[in-house]
Amino acid sequence: MASDLARRVAITGAGAVGSFGIGTGALWDAVGAGDRTFASCTRYPGALPCAEAVKPDLRRMLHTGQTSRMSLVSQFAIAAVHLALTQAQLSTSKGGAGPVIGIVYATSHGPAATTQEIYDDLLDYGAAAVKPRAFQESVFNAPASLASIQFGLKGPIQVLAASIGAPVVLQQAQMLLAHPGVDAVIALCADELCEAVQSALRVLRWHRPAAGAEESSPSRTRRGAVSAEGAAALLLERADDALAREVPALAEMAGAVTTNDAWKLVRPAPDARGLIAAVRGCFADAEAAPGDVDLILCALSHNPVDDALHAVAMRSLFADKAPPVASMTNDIGYAMGAAGMLDVTLAVEMIHRRRMPASMDRTGTLAGAVGSILCTGAGLNGMFGAVLIREPTWESAVSADAEPNARIAPPEPEPVHATGFAGRAARTPAPVSRAASAARGRAVAAAESTGLREHLQ
Amino acid sequence: MIPPMRSRxxxxxxxxxxxxxANxxxxxVEAMREGRCGQRAITGFDSxxxxxxxxxxxxxxxxxxxYARRDRRKMDRSxxxxxxxxxxxxxxxxxxxxxxxxxxxAVAMGSTLGGAVTGFQYYRAAREGRRRPSKLRDHSMHAPGYRICIESGFLGPNLVFSTACTSSNLALAAALDLVRTDRADVVVAGGFEPLSLISCAGFSVMRNVTPGICRxxxxNRDGLVLGEGSAVLIVEADDFAARRGARGLAAVRGYGLVSDARSMTAPDPTAAGPSTSMRHAMDMAGLSPDCVDWVCAHGTGTLLNDRAEARALRQVFGPRSREVPCxxxxxxIGHTLGAAGAMNAAAALAAGRGDYIPPTIHFEEPDPRDPVACSSVARTGAPKHVLSNSLGFGGSNCSVVxxxxGDSGVRE
Known part of the structure; x- marks a missing residue:
């Protein structure tokens, strides 16, 4: 059992930012409330519909004003990471020898609005007019690097450009956790709205047109994605480490696989081979079977091609025994590289709360029966992925007298094939008992000190 | 599930x-032996x-x-x-x-601003009212890697890392992980970076570009010179290579990856990050510092970066830091940003092919505060274990061993 728990991944913290507000509770409420109306972005001209995120108040959250001038995507990322770390009861103090926490971050467009600002400066005023601060924040790794600086995280940082981020970051996070020197990994996805990107996606007929234009458009372009923005972060650690730390697991990240379909640029293979391979690989990774899935959450763009692809894949994978399929992009828009991660975050909430948002289970037949959720996604350039989130099967118990923000006890060194991140101390497992509510209370108390109780419902 | 690491x-x-x-x-191999300098007037855009x-x-x-091998449809410079x-x-x-x-x-690549040339061209045209959807086909950073997937039929992950200067060392690290976790038999790994106005302007206003030459x-160093290019390595699991009778030119033995968590632009003056990443890489490779024959450094030529790296080398190698060739x-070739790690790996293979240690041209006088064993001319030698460093914008450090x-290959 012990070795099995060392291979299982516990999700012990989650954070989300988007049009729904700040925190996983806000995400839950927004999806539970059902459909919403989209509007054009208030930050730039244009009539295309979008779901603009609520700007996090980082001054209040972090008691520092240093983050308020960062690009929005960095602010979203830092807020989501803060929430995940807080819920996981991990110290975020700078300096000192804390646990080794890595960050794996994926984004579709990176700090796109900042990049557009640089383009405008170049075109309007020339090369010398580019602002140094804008340039340093335009690199794709800026949100992750700024988060590492903000929270003093000295573990590995991986940043990936990905049109569908969740399976990529979760797969890479699994890989990092295979190294004994990494105690925990923050899997993070974030993207921001940008005028140039949104209009380009409309040029590609991927984006939904403006409300007025929709009436006169040919039928095939009537639908389409509604751009959104935001961030989602999950704190992942080995299940035995979570047990030793006496923090409750919200869910298990059982499997994550990313694939591609090796077909054509900007046009997916119509037989959905990439998505089918991703789901099959995910089942193999999780040692699960199609019959284990209670619900499928699809990061659907509502572009006709993408939606049809999902339908083909689901028929191939589940035949006539497909579990219910749901998508929340009608409620919160499609947050680009972060869309799939918001799905995964909602899945974690469903597992943790042991129910579904009301809007997804209008008949009430699934209430209390959701123990395993498959999240799927399809992105630009043939990128596909699948993630399986399920109820943790190990004893998720905590000690009533455990210290909040306790350090992660490092596991024992690998006896063979030691693959780096050396210099770990021997593990001292903490006693385990059932007092999850006490730990939860401490997490909420810690959150209250930063004014975030509402985000940890 | 967390995959077990195997001995592949x-x-x-x-x-x-x-x-x-070089093309x-x-x-x-020959250009580095001769110590050729690639710096010249920029022709790709108005400088x-x-x-x-x-x-x-x-x-x-x-x-x-x-283009001759493919469909001749215009593609991005990357x-x-x-x-x-x-x-x-x-x-x-x-x-x-x-x-x-x-x-x-699988494909694992690294790039910092891949696609920037096409992205900027599209944006300029769009501002003038001309919409050119074809420009959007492969301006995404993952498009070049996807082209390789299309040609090879690979259905595994198409990863493109973008952690600034460490990007393609990270791609090599990912290739090693994919092989060791038995998730891939073959990984096309490397990096690419086009020279773009946005990168030249950005580094220019940050004043870390030298007005002269890179030393x-x-x-007397005073800044970096930007470069462009691509380097690609075919990385195979040893069992797969053995089945097809392929000879290993080299092996990726280990990597270290840590963050400074200090500043977006300035390296940590204590050099704790790069020294830790070097130690982790050697630990993973099962080597002590004494076993390292050559350091293929990050060495951008900026005052602070070179100082931090030299200090890290001193912390790792002790007095030997003045002797181990660097x-x-x-x-x-200039600083190829996201492709820099892959370029270092290609340089390591070139050194192995030519039995020499490549020079650091324009190096004239060691920094008395932080001396390292550089030479402005190629040195004869047959290095076996090479430590390749990358220190990235944003505080990311990645070292690869x-x-x-030898003549007989790592494995037949």
């Missing part, structure tokens, strides 16, 4: 390279307003053969550079990528 080795069986001093691997109108542009690169290096690497490895089980083939580790190939094969 990650062999390099082919390499391809394009940069300012293929064999000419790269007005830049701190230095000269850079290491791959000006002699001819994309014609890349794809041109990457596919040229990819073609060379596949040819050297003598591998039919279609023979790889599709789900066990890494020299006491090279910055950026003195010849590469073991070069």
């Amino acid at each position: 080795e990650a062999l390099v069986t082919g390499v391809g390279v394009v940069n300012a001093i 293929d691997f064999e000419s790269f 007005a307003g830049l701190r230095n109108p000269r850079a290491c542009e791959a000006a002699e690169f001819d994309a014609g053969p890349v 794809s041109e550079l990457l596919l040229a290096a990819f073609d060379q690497a596949v040819s050297m490895a003598r591998i039919d990528l279609r023979s790889v089980e599709s789900a066990r083939g 890494p580790f020299d006491r 090279t910055s190939i950026k003195s010849m 590469i073991e070069l094969a």
Whole structure:
């Protein structure tokens, strides 16, 4: 059992930012409330519909004003990471020898609005007019690097450009956790709205047109994605480490696989081979079977091609025994590289709360029966992925007298094939008992000190 | 599930390279031996307003053969550079990528601003009211890697890392992980970086571009010179290579990856991050510092970066830091940003091929505060264990240990 728990991944913290507000509770409420109306972005001209995120108040959250001038995507990322770390009861103090926490971050467009600002400066005023601060924040790794600086995280940082981020970051996070020197990994996805990107996606007929234009458009372009923005972060650690730390697991990240379909640029293979391979690989990774899935959450763009692809894949994978399929992009828009991660975050909430948002289970037949959720996604350039989130099967118990923000006890060194991140101390497992509510209370108390109780419902 | 690490080795069986001093691997071997400098006037765009109108542009690169092998449809500069290096690497490895089980083939690349040239062209045209959807086909950073997936039939992950200067060292690290966790048999790994106005302007206003020439580790160094290019390695699991009778030119033995968590732009003056990443890489490779024969340094030529790296070398190697040969190939090919790690790996293989240690050209006088063992001319030698460093914008540090094969190869 012990070795099995060392291979299982516990999700012990989650954070989300988007049009729904700040925190996983806000995400839950927004999806539970059902459909919403989209509007054009208030930050730039244009009539295309979008779901603009609520700007996090980082001054209040972090008691520092240093983050308020960062690009929005960095602010979203830092807020989501803060929430995940807080819920996981991990110290975020700078300096000192804390646990080794890595960050794996994926984004579709990176700090796109900042990049557009640089383009405008170049075109309007020339090369010398580019602002140094804008340039340093335009690199794709800026949100992750700024988060590492903000929270003093000295573990590995991986940043990936990905049109569908969740399976990529979760797969890479699994890989990092295979190294004994990494105690925990923050899997993070974030993207921001940008005028140039949104209009380009409309040029590609991927984006939904403006409300007025929709009436006169040919039928095939009537639908389409509604751009959104935001961030989602999950704190992942080995299940035995979570047990030793006496923090409750919200869910298990059982499997994550990313694939591609090796077909054509900007046009997916119509037989959905990439998505089918991703789901099959995910089942193999999780040692699960199609019959284990209670619900499928699809990061659907509502572009006709993408939606049809999902339908083909689901028929191939589940035949006539497909579990219910749901998508929340009608409620919160499609947050680009972060869309799939918001799905995964909602899945974690469903597992943790042991129910579904009301809007997804209008008949009430699934209430209390959701123990395993498959999240799927399809992105630009043939990128596909699948993630399986399920109820943790190990004893998720905590000690009533455990210290909040306790350090992660490092596991024992690998006896063979030691693959780096050396210099770990021997593990001292903490006693385990059932007092999850006490730990939860401490997490909420810690959150209250930063004014975030509402985000940890 | 967290995958178990196995004892599979990650062999390099082919390499391809394009940069300012060479358009293929064999000419790269000779160009570095001669200490050729790739710096010249920028031709790809108007350099007005830049701190230095000269850079290491791959000006002699001819994309014609890349198009001739394909459908001749216009592609982004990143794809041109990457596919040229990819073609060379596949040819050297003598591998039919279609023979790889599709789900066990993967791509891992690194880039900082890949696609920026096309993205900027699209934006400029869009501002003028001209919409050119074709420009959007492959401006995404993952498009060049996806082209390789399409050609090879690989259905595994197409990863493109973008952690600034550490990006392609990270790609090599990912290739090693994919092989060791038994998730891939073959990984096409490397990096690509086009020279773009946005990168030249950005580094220019940050004043870390030299107005003159790049002199890494020299006491009179005053900044970097930007470069462009691509380097690709065919990385195979040793069991897979053995089945097809392929010879390993080198093996990726280990890596270290840590963050400074200190500043977006300035390296940590304590050098704790790079020294830790070097130690982790050697630990993973099962080597002590005494076993390292050559350090292929990050060596950008900026005052603070070189100082931090030199200090890290001193912390790791002790007094031997003044003796272990050290090279910055950026003195010849410029700073290729996200492709820098892959360029270092290609340089390591070139050194193995030519039995020499590449020079740090323009190096004249050691920095008395932080001396390292650089030489402005190539040194004779047959390095076996090479430590390749990358220190990235944003505080990311990644070191990779590469073991070069002798005449008989790492594995037959």
